[in-house]
Amino acid sequence: MENLLENGLIMVSIILVVNIVYVSLFTIRMILTLKGQRYTAAAVSTVEVVIYVVGLGLVLDNLDQIQNLIAYAIGYGIGVITGMKIEDKLALGYITVNVISSSPDLEFTKKLRDKGYGVTSWSAYGMDGDRLAMQILTPRKYELKLYQSIKEIDPKAFIIAYEPKTIHGGFWVKQVKRERLKKREAQE
Template sequence: MNLSEIFNIDPELLNYVIIPLLIFFARICDVSINTLRIIFMLNSRKYVATILGFFEAAIWLMAISQIFQNLGGWQTFLAYAGGYAMGIFVGMMIEERLAIGNVVVRVITAKPADELITFFREQNMRFTNLEGESGDGPVNVLFTVNKRERLPTILEAIKRYNPQALYTVEGVKKVSDGEVVDDRGFSRRIFRFGGGR
């Protein structure tokens, strides 16, 4: 007895619409989970990544079993490929919303960065300011490591105070909460999140 008989569904409706839709949504789910699993792996969250991997594999097996049972239909292949592509998009959207992990932001500006430095201090953001030289003259180079969820605030401040600045953003796997000792023997902690200076 097949699914059309069990659920009293027209076989053509089942084969040309319902099964392709199930495959499409299953692929969206498993590819989205795969995207999140990779993100959690990169952030050393092994238990969450392991659980996500289990569900990813289970959903993928369900989708591929339906493909093999309906090999004659082009619509199943189209649903499989379309679900994969949409799953990448959905996974990236979810990842942006979750804002997991840390980022390092580098800002290079020819204009003095005093206002941006004041902003970092007011927000209790750890930063390092260096004086540098470019082909066009002296520049300020600022580095800050922060939770990714704070990135929109940082970028908005850069655009407000130093709109001509060049900035880069990179993901960071781990951040140490170490100490630096200056030439006077005083130590201070660097890159600690949520604390004061």
């Protein structure tokens, strides 16, 4: 193993990969922490810190080699991007989408409900007249499909999305809605 570490290119590669993995895990752990998944975050952090110590040790043991420090820095940047892409794929949690349509037609609400989304709607009044306001809660993995559905129904709809911190009560039954959304996804 020591012979491998003496080879400059291999050392740079190891440091780069170690830091990409470390920072990716760091990013995922932070997101899990923000989502309240403390035990999973703690497990990830255990692995993360071992990888961090190994990577940092390799750099500190070889500070006379500037390419190792550069590999560490580049690995950090790539790790941030990689961690974000992994989180996008995991799509943890839920998203709340507020929609304002210039058409006060309640058929909009029905079409979204038929696709499996939980929708609360009400009449609103905007600068140019009556509007239909809706609030939709959905798992994040269906977020882009929801936007697509909204734009198909009303291309001019005003959309604002955010992640709710707390969800309590209401009619939105996760299992029923997920099953309807999964069936819709399979049909499309």
